[in-house]
Amino acid sequence: MVVYPWLILSIAFIAIFLVIPVIIFLSLYVTALVMYVYRHRQKLDAKRLLSNQTKWKSLLYVIIMLWEAHGYFWHSYEVDGLDRIPNKGPALIVYYHGCIPLDHFYLMTKILLYKKRFVRSVGDHFLFMLPGSKTLMKELKVLTGPVDQCVKLLSEGDLLSIAPGGCREGLFGDNLYKLMWNNRSGFAKVAVEAKVPIIPVFTQNLREAFIAVKLFQCILKPLYEWTRLPVIPFYGGFPVKLKTFVGKPIPYDPKITPEELAQQTMNAVEELIRQNQRIPGNIWNAFCDRF
Structure with missing residues (x-):
């Protein structure tokens, strides 16, 4: 039997980059599980998790450094404009949603490591429907909203992050990096x-790291709109350069309406994309950006 090297390499390539997304999700589960077990065994409450009086800080630091190392070695990850994240006080971080928002997890790690602040996140409802996901979402401080709960968190001085495009933008976006916010203004409200203030955020080459399968999207999109479940398969984990750009904060203005603020934020994110993203995106060029 004739063995074609190119065929073996192709199969190996496909297998690797189908497995990597699974590994990423398993890593998130393991991270949350370690945090959950340790917190409960030490009988610590949420207000003491970062206290110097407990061993929790050391464990949390190890977990943070593991994710920091993963971002650095696999994606040469870095952040431009981290100083625009306030050291104290509330702010709303609004970001572009990739196929897998791994970049946002990296950014949260950076903020926790260098700013000593935890970012609360608004996630899609389906995240709470996965096996064991309630514990995972609880440990990662993810909530589904609504507006009044988000306002309450910000009023308490927390950092909160929202991706207005959500799962729709993640699954049906492409390497042209068009925003799919569908006139949403809830985050602005x-x-x-x-x-x-609102802090716009975008990560360069995000669409080249993980890619949603385009085949049969015309059929699967109506199914998504009906079920709101991530019915589109994806692949990736390509070791491309990822660089998050934190834009200039949009200050609170009592004279502006939520709709006007939403448009202003959308313009700010689009400007970050225009300035920092090669369009259309390309995996090879994104990989070369590392060098």
């Missing part, structure tokens, strides 16, 4: 009611 949160910022106006809480009287906090």
